[in-house]
Amino acid sequence: MAVGTFLEALREALLEEMEDDERVFLLGEDIATYGGAFKLTQGFVERFGPGRVIDTPIAEGGIIGAAIGAALMGLRPVAEMQFLDFISCGFDQLTNFAAKVHYRWGQPVPIVVRGPGGAAGGGPFHSQSVEMYFIKTPGIKVVEPSTAADAKLLLKAAIRDPNPVLFIEHKGLYRAPALREELPDRAAVGELGRAAIRRDGSDLVIITYGAMVHKSLEAAEQIAREDGAQVRVLDLRTLQPMDDAAIMEAVRACARVLIVHEDTRTAGLAGEITARINEQAFEWLDAPIRRVTALDTPVPYNKNLEAAFLPQVPDIVRAARGLLDY
């Protein structure tokens, strides 16, 4: 077993799936000779040839559409969006074509659309959280891992899933040294739709996902140190379908809920989680549900502006304390 970063974990997942299943192939912009904008697929074209690692035109709708067609013909395409912001150009193919095929005529569309999302200094068009555009559309699974091991396990699961899967990789995690860890071996495959408890506790639960898992963990440690309260951190991992059972279990165990996401506030996932808790576990709550999210603005470019836009550890600590004191 090898130690690797988040990015290396993703690379290993792609590599192993391509080795183990000849139906799996990659298509995207600059992924072959260039090796991908983040060099995630460096060496792949040399290893698998241009037939299975396809440099496409700058045409996200064409890429996703072609992936759908290839999937209908029995292949397992993995389409890369160079930055997930650009998935808007392929929105129609994903939401109107891929998402509706199985409901309309019973045919599975096993495609993965993956790429880097989230803010890491890229400004309004290279930093967005795109999950809610697709969670709103029945028929698309949405996955966002927070650890290197999960990145590998869940990407493999996404490739093997018979549904269209949007796989969101926070680019800030790609090469984060703190995330280097032992990667699962070749035979291990994750399971979509299951949340994970990253830190146990029963005084408050922070429900979160993606890069915010790490800021939430930092906040939880600080609260444990300074306040003596034990905060549970629940990492959703799969955003659609969501692990309602794990959420409700956490509500029953902790009675106080804080939801943290990097996506903007209005119609962000926190709203949906809150509604589900109200429907399924309201009587277990000892305090109103609160949320810490990005602001309702485009993602700004300047570093200080971006930091003000994003949820920060002190924001999480402050909100958590407010709930603990409620």
Place this chain on the structure above:
Amino acid sequence: MKRYPAYEFPEYVDWRPDPAVQQAFADRLVADPARAAVIGALDREALLSLYEGLVRARLHDIHLKRWVKQGVITKAWLGAGEEAVTVGACAALRPEDVVGPMIRNAAACFQRGMPMVECFAAYLGTTDAITQGRDLHIGDLEFGVVPPISHVGDLVPVMAGCALAFRLRGEPRVAVTWTGDGSTATGAVHEGLRMASATRAPFICFVQNNLVALGTRGQAHFTGDFADLPAAYGMTGMVVDGNNVLDVYAATVLAAERCRRGEGPVLIVAQTFRMGGHATHDEREARELFPPEVFAHWGQRDPIGCFETWLVEARGVAPEALSAIEARVDAAIEAAAREAVSGKGVREPDPATVAQGVWA
């Protein structure tokens, strides 16, 4: 074939062959030596099969129109007058090929062998159709048919992707789709053609230029020449008479051969005309879009009338043989329509199933 004054375009009701138009039809068959050779190789059975396909397509549309008139359905999207583009193309393909028809190419479904009753049932929304009442756009991969969505143009990248799969696996199969002149304006068509061109996929795309985009004349927003598109995309280009089933057939055979040889995608521009409305509800508006001479011009080029006349006059087919085919097809469609309608109110989807099938 028999004409139905209650349902057919006025130009078709008393259709009689025009010698000059028939001569042009015949000239077209020999204008290109390669296509002429393909057409020359068609035996009587193959010719009659093309005729049967055209008649089936027309009668299917007439039945849908009848249903609209009777209130069985509220509207239907028809391919009447444009049948040759669909039938000629499908007849040139092999069972292992796949097609992605627009709703106006619905004839591709039964041309590929899908039971007619399923196609009718899809309109009715009953469980007799593969769509189980969830959609009226129909197709079935068992017959190599990918159903369209309402977003015109979106099939082009999808079918290019089917073709890409064939290329990756080294299979001698071809993927075919049609796009209207109107939907060539979409980004989807452009991206799909660029994808096909970039991957040298065995893909045939028809631009079915029926001169109108829903309720606006095509020339109102496109003054270029569709025949220039293939060169711009680095694709092999062909132009066909979209009302001449033999010309469409021959071009598709040659295009498919190119694809199977690994010579990359082909864009075929088919010139035709939409005699009816965008759907059955706006035939009046459609008639107001062009002067009567345009309808007279294209009406005289009825793909069925012209082909029928050619079969009798140039190939010596007895009119009785054609009538026999028509009677057989008519009876089959009647039976299918009757069976489909018998499911209405009976084989309806159970509301309890509404949430099933979102996920595979």
